[in-house]
Amino acid sequence: MTEFDPAPESPATERRWQQGEDTFSRVYDVAMGITSPTPAAEIADVADCSPNAAKKHLDRLAKMGIVSVNRDGRPVQYERNEGYLEWQDASRIADELTVEEIIDRVSELEEERADYEDEFDATDPTAVSGYDQDSHEAIHDRMTAVSEWRGVIRDIRLYELARQLAENDGHLIPA
């Protein structure tokens, strides 16, 4: 049996995720995975388009609020707009769940958070190191647990925002 290759050369000229996508969709999708300020030329590399095309689409996405742009840097840098995307997620929760369901879920998450605080004997997951274990698998398991703990804390805030939106008919501020 031939040896398994974890990083084969792509058989197609297009990368797998790019197939059937137009330039705008590719730039949009790449931007959704960009979490630190990045020049348009680097985004163009991943999206397989010209830097000019990437810049045009990124500026459009920035106007829509989906991408945030840092114009102080040279070159100008882009990344996904976490604030906008969080609001979008909260709006979807507010739309699809009742206020009672949201409140119930928050209390479940509060319990989960208390369990993590007991397990790690700490209240701040960022103070717990995920990587100082002996075995590779122990590192992996601990990293996953600390990550999920941080996720629980973040999601409690997301549901709180969703509750506000649900109670105010989709608005952040009562009319």
Place this chain on the structure above:
Amino acid sequence: MGPDPPTPNSGSPGPPDRQTLQLLARHLRNEALIVETAFDPDSYEPRLLHALVDAGQYPEGVIAARLDIRWFTTGDFSFHYVETHEDESRWECRWDRHPNPHNARLHFHEPPTAVDATDLSLSSRHPLDIYSTVLDAIEGRIQTLWEN
């Protein structure tokens, strides 16, 4: 998107990256290899993304195959591929990126047990490029199974 910079084996992993997991799920749903995707615990709080590989594409002997994906806001990740065989054995491997004292931050846990890890080098660490590499590798695995 250059080579992986060296990082200290300390600090705290980021929470699950909700946007990236949703992005990957959107692409997995268009994959001919994938029959089903699911978020754990649910789509409101994606922590783990399950993708069920189409068992019909494998030769006899493989009864199920799945890919479990985690992505963290720190850019670390884990793609865990698991085949279940008729004789109840498993064939698994894992593409990982996280600090550890044994291997490069980006490394690969070799099949069939996913225990031993070797350093891995990839030209891009964008989630969609990692996704494409992993799916291409799974396709190669299926091809190898038919050839044997």
